[in-house]
Amino acid sequence: MLFNAYAGRLWARFLQQSRRALATTTGLPRDVAASPVRMVFAKVAEFQARGVVHLHAVVRLDGLDGPASLPQPGATAALLELALRNAARRVTIAVPGTRQVPARSLRWGRQLDLRPIAIDGGLSEIVVARYVAKYATKAAEVAGIDLGPIFCRVCDGYGAHPVRDQGAGRLLCRRCSGTGRRPDIDLRELGDHARRLVETCWWLGGQPVYAGLRLRRHAHTFGFRGHFATTSRDYSTTLTALRAERLHWTHAQRAAGLGLEPEAVLVVGDWRYTGRAGEAGAV
Structure with a gap:
């Protein structure tokens, strides 16, 4: 659940590290390398059956004027692959722990599959487009969950409201009777695995150290808070x-x-x- 919640930040740091690695391999300073070479992407998120989000991305090198221009001659697909592999190995995110949950360091797994896209021969752009579309249509249903948000929108999942006129006191939410969940939610219809994931995400959302992740709002997506598809502004x-x-x-x-x-x-x-x-x- 924590990996899903931090997947967006992990991807952002991966992009940052990839651009740094690309500048390093070209032998140019980062500010100079970013001018004639722009790294853009299109990404979709796929839920695996075990509930962990899996990312599929198309990464491209453009010139200064966008997709219609070519990057500098030294910026090749092989150079891009080397930069991505180096970034995938190095990027990490430190996650704080609690008494029940140990602190840990999140990183990408070993399932890193990089293949060049070629217009003539090899992996074509048509095959890639169908591949991306296939995973863009998948959702959390593959992990056994077909559920909308379960948190109470009145109290934002906390079960109570802060009382401003009475110091630090809190007032029980009448909508959810203090449970923090929508009154019409019944998790017993879910399978054992999916229910455990949702309950774990809900419990983590109640821990103060993870309050910024707003996990209760995203318990129905196993903690994943991002959009299923994102692109660079200049990708397409x-x-x-x-x-x-x-x-x-x-x-x-x-x-x-x-x-x-x-x-x-x-x-x-x-x-x-x-x-x-x-x-x-x-x-």
């Missing part, structure tokens, strides 16, 4: 551009169904909250 198109493209396509399809030109259809999206169903005046 943006999510905003993709949303705009989908909106444009949907608009064109709606207009075609009416036998009109897209420019002749005006779409108005106006949403206002008027109340819950059953309440007076709700629509």
Whole structure:
């Protein structure tokens, strides 16, 4: 659970160390090497059956002007692989412990598989795209859990609220009756392994030393707090551009169904909250 919770920080340090290793292998200072060579990535997170998150990433070297430009001649796939391997071996994160949980150092495991992507021959970009898409569709269900957030949103999973007018006292949460969990949650439907993982994550979330990880909020994902897919800003198109493209396509399809030109259809999206169903005046 702690590895899942720190996976994002571990990846961030891995990228930082990779860029340092790349500058070292090119023989240039880091600030100089970063100018003609940019390391960008696309990453997806996959839950293994045992509940530990596994990362799959495409890492690329670009030139100064982004994907359309080539890096300096010495920046090769072999050089990138060497930098990634060196970074994977060195990056670690020190995790504090408690009386029940010993302090430990987190690092990447031994399952490091690096393969170059070649447009002509070898591992093609089409194969890689299908590979990434396959793991992007996986979720925590593979580990035996199909569950939404279990924490009480009123008290944020703590079971009580601080009382500002009465010093350091706390007021029991009426929504969850002090349990910190949503009233409709029943973990007995989960398998033994998945239930133990969720309960362990919940227990760790109650330890003051791990308060910053907000593990109770993410107990339903075994402590993993990141998005399932992340990319560098300059890796490819943006999510905003993709949303705009989908909106444009949907608009064109709606207009075609009416036998009109897209420019002749005006779409108005106006949403206002008027109340819950059953309440007076709700629509």
